[in-house]
Amino acid sequence: MDSPPKPNDHQPNGDSSLIENHHPPKKLKSLPSIPISATEIASEFAHHDPSIARINNGSFGSCPASILSVQSFYQHLYLRQPDHFYFNHLKPAILKSRSFIKDLINADDVDEIAIVDNATTAAAIVLQQIAWAFWEGTFRPGDAVVMLHYAYGAVKKSIEAYVARAGGHVIEVGLPFPVRSDAEIIREFRSALAEGKANGRRVRLAVIDHITSMPSVLIPVKELTRICREEGVDQVFVDAAHAIGNVEIDVKDIGADFYTSNLHKWFFCPPSAAFLHCKKSNSNPNSTDLHHPVVSHEYGNGLAIESTWIGTRDYSAQLVVPSVIEFVNRFEGGIKGIRRRNHEAVVEMGNMLAESWETHLGTPPEMSTSMIMVGLPSSLRISSDEDAMKLRTHLRDSFGVEVPIYFRVQRDEGVGVSDKNVCVTGYARISYQVYNKVDDYYKFRDAINQLVSEGFNCEMLSSED
Numbered sequence: 176m177d178s179p180p181k182p183n184d185h186q187p188n189g190d191s192s193l194i195e196n197h198h199p200p201k202k203l204k205s206l207p208s209i210p211i212s213a214t215e216i217a218s219e220f221a222h223h224d225p226s227i228a229r230i231n232n233g234s235f236g237s238c239p240a241s242i243l244s245v246q247s248f249y250q251h252l253y254l255r256q257p258d259h260f261y262f263n264h265l266k267p268a269i270l271k272s273r274s275f276i277k278d279l280i281n282a283d284d285v286d287e288i289a290i291v292d293n294a295t296t297a298a299a300i301v302l303q304q305i306a307w308a309f310w311e312g313t314f315r316p317g318d319a320v321v322m323l324h325y326a327y328g329a330v331k332k333s334i335e336a337y338v339a340r341a342g343g344h345v346i347e348v349g350l351p352f353p354v355r356s357d358a359e360i361i362r363e364f365r366s367a368l369a370e371g372k373a374n375g376r377r378v379r380l381a382v383i384d385h386i387t388s389m390p391s392v393l394i395p396v397k398e399l400t401r402i403c404r405e406e407g408v409d410q411v412f413v414d415a416a417h418a419i420g421n422v423e424i425d426v427k428d429i430g431a432d433f434y435t436s437n438l439h440k441w442f443f444c445p446p447s448a449a450f451l452h453c454k455k456s457n458s459n460p461n462s463t464d465l466h467h468p469v470v471s472h473e474y475g476n477g478l479a480i481e482s483t484w485i486g487t488r489d490y491s492a493q494l495v496v497p498s499v500i501e502f503v504n505r506f507e508g509g510i511k512g513i514r515r516r517n518h519e520a521v522v523e524m525g526n527m528l529a530e531s532w533e534t535h536l537g538t539p540p541e542m543s544t545s546m547i548m549v550g551l552p553s554s555l556r557i558s559s560d561e562d563a564m565k566l567r568t569h570l571r572d573s574f575g576v577e578v579p580i581y582f583r584v585q586r587d588e589g590v591g592v593s594d595k596n597v598c599v600t601g602y603a604r605i606s607y608q609v610y611n612k613v614d615d616y617y618k619f620r621d622a623i624n625q626l627v628s629e630g631f632n633c634e635m636l637s638s639e640d
């Protein structure tokens with residue numbers, strides 16, 4: 176059988192060693208002596224629309240051409256002889272990807288790793304067993320589930336669908352923004368747990384983001400998990416949709432029961448792929464109740480195996496993980512080097528923008544990742560979520576800049592929330608990924624400066640519609 180193309184070879188070569196002979200190494204491959212060049216990086220991402228300054232890797236991620244070519248190889252392999260692919264190839268290839276992920280995140284056992292479509296699916300898996308525990312009487316009506324106020328919208332809906340509807344009491348942890356220290360987050364979290372435990376209730380689950388989406392903040396997830404253990408919370412689910420490729424992950428050290436990260440955001444996989452790590456331990460007595468929400472032939476064979484077949488579909492995005500590791504190892508320092516440089520660059524770009532606009536960052540550098548929040552000039556008068564969306568669209572359509580905008584409800588208290596005029600109510604979430612160039616951020620800076628100098632404000636956009 177043909178082997179997948181190498182990530183530095185855009186055309187499937189089709190005739191070297193057998194796929195079955197590719198085994199995940201015990202340790203990740205050593206790094207090359209000659210790192211990938213700027214020209215090669217540009218060619219890997221040449222399919223990006225050149226008219227757009229894409230400073231929003233966070234929303235949809237990115238996938239290099241060489242990995243798309245590996246994905247296409249697998250799609251063709253399947254179509255060439257589907258029965259052979261299904262009976263002989265699919266499960267071992269998914270196992271290989273799971274083994275690599277296990278090493279990357281320091282898990283104990285490959286059986287703890289399931290590959291699913293995305294973090295939304297992972298959340299459904301975790302929350303479904305919570306709903307069953309309410310329905311089957313293991314949990315009592317009114318038992319609590321705690322989540323961050325800044326939990327991702329889709330995950331909040333999932334909590335509504337699976338927990339609130341089954342009789343659970345949902346508590347939101349209010350978080351300050353701009354935020355200056357982990358201590359502010361820890362204080363709010365402790366007080367939400369106290370509320371959850373009031374009147375003899377039990378807190379059955381805490382849903383904690385590793386990196387919140389909007390506003391983007393790095394959460395002290397290890398410390399919050401430890402507090403959950405101390406306070407007798409039954410289960411901890413870490414929604415780390417943005418984590419792999421963006422921050423270091425050590426699931427043993429974090430100690431949560433469930434931990435999910437998308438592979439298609441910061442880890443260069445094509446859409447859609449994510450892993451869900453489920454710790455095998457006594458603190459997770461419901462692990463046998465974990466099932467993929469799409470039930471198929473493998474039902475009852477453990478979540479990892481159930482997830483390898485959820486009906487006929489394209490599984491190719493799940494098979495490219497070994498090739499992604501080869502791709503990231505073409506960069507100096509591998510994935511660690513990419514992470515470090517992206518972080519340093521996004522902080523530098525964030526400071527450059529804040530200085531030009533006379534605003535501030537929404538988080539200190541140590542609470543940001545490869546994304547950072549930058550205050551927008553108050554003269555833009557962003558006064559609702561709708562304004563934030565309209566400004567984003569205007570930046571895309573009129574200036575060729577793709578960047579998400581966050582509207583922050585004005586509060587009296589808070590630090591560093593003013594620019595030279597009044598209160599900052601809008602923040603841009605800028606990302607930095609390997610394909611970005613300084614010019615992308617200059618384009619954004621100049622667009623905002625032009626809007627300000629022209630006396631633009633968001634009310635004008637409303638009247639344009």
Ligand SMILES: Cc1ncc(COP(=O)(O)O)c(C=O)c1O
Nearest residue numbers: 293294295327387388414416437
């Ligand atoms: C924190 C968080 N959780 C979950 C998701 C959902 O990811 P997906 O749409 O890939 O399922 C996102 C997406 O941005 C996110 O930021």
